Amino acid sequence: MTRTRLRRGAAALVLGLAATAAVAGCSGSAAASTDAPVVGVAMPTTTSARWIADGENLQRQLDALGYTVELEYAEDDVPTQVEQPQAMIDNGADALIVGAIDGTALKDVLAQAADKDIPIVSYDRLIRESPDVDYYASFDNWRVGVLQANSLLQGLGVLDAAGERTAATGPFAIELFAGSSDDNNATVFYNGAMSVLTPLIDSGVLVVPSGQTDFATIATQGWSGDVAAERMATLLPAYQGTGLHLDGVLSPYDGISRSIIETVSALGGTLPVVSGQDAELDSVKSIVAGEQYSTVYKDTRQLAEVAVSMVRALLDGTEPEVNDTTTYDNGQKVVPSYLLAPQLVTVENYQAVLIDSGYYEAADL
Ligand code: GAL
Secondary structure (H helix, E strand, O other), X not given: OHHHHHHHHHHHHHHHHHHHHHHOOOOHHHHOOOOOOEEEEEEOOOOOHHHHHHHHHHHHHHHHOOOEEEEEEOOOOHHHHHHHHHHHHHOOOOEEEEOOOOOOOOHHHHHHHHHOOOOEEEEOOOOOOOXXXXXXXXXXXXXXXXXXXXHHHHHHOOEOOOOOEOOOOOOEEEEEOOOOOOOHHHHHHXXXXXXXXXXXXXXXXXXXXXXXXXXXXXXXXXHOHHHHXXXXXXXXXXXXXXXXXXXXXXXXXXXXXXXXXHHHHHHOOOOOEEOOOOOOHHHHHHHHOOOOOOEEEOOHHHHHHHHHHHHHHHHHOOOOOOOEOOOOEOOOOXXXXXXXXXXXXXXXXXXXXXXXXXXOOHHHO
């Protein structure tokens, strides 16, 4: 404890000095002297636009505080992601922000961080089975799944625009896709979505012709669009030339949604209603073009703000602000969390939500 207090007290002092230097006219990076706190940021991949934006947002906001930032991407390779925080610890990191690939793989390296009183913030994806995760910055992930399922139902006409049940009885043929099973979020999204869809499957309004509904069967390793496209292709024969029309697809993430749409296009006819997540630019374009039906927008600028303010509080020796202390049990502890609100985006509101907020420029689309 004493060591913690001393270390964090010292960091606070350094931060104060860095802030003074910044006021004196130095840029954030210039203010990051050798004494500035070092924050290691370990991100999962650059194959998805959102994680690139996350890294940039974190870098910019940490720079502005005068911290030295060590940002690494592990390109979805788990051993690499174990090595990167290890190197950050060895290089004297004062705090870590980690967007995990495999939520269970970081236990040992994080134990070493904890031994050195290096605070750890789990970023967007919960790090599992480690008692050393201090805080979790994310979105309400259950709600993400609920929004995806509700939008699927709205696209099918089972719910109206206000979210009220219509008289439609179907049956509507849908297929289900989930995210990567090593990412805790994937299960939470799935469970949230199924809380909405299961009663309608049970009552026959929705049918899943493949019969594939359990998480393990419908999970998509590495959130890979190619993996999802391959599975979609194996489901197509049930629809091709049989008269059965695929009405909707629950998709957990935009990269998967676009691959599904591409694969299903081979069927011809009207595209199914396809959900998504992350408001990736290509998916927003697809929504505007009338292909992908919806996405779930999560403002990564705000997520970075939450994580950075947690790190700042921890380095200052104060308590980070949280708004959830019950939901995220990682198998070793309930990790105190700050959960932001996700928002559904369709062709109806993309202008207001994504353009008017400055997340994208109209010219980007
Ligand atoms: C999840 C994240 C989603 C999406 C997905 C694939 O953990 O919460 O927003 O980015 O990974 O990268």
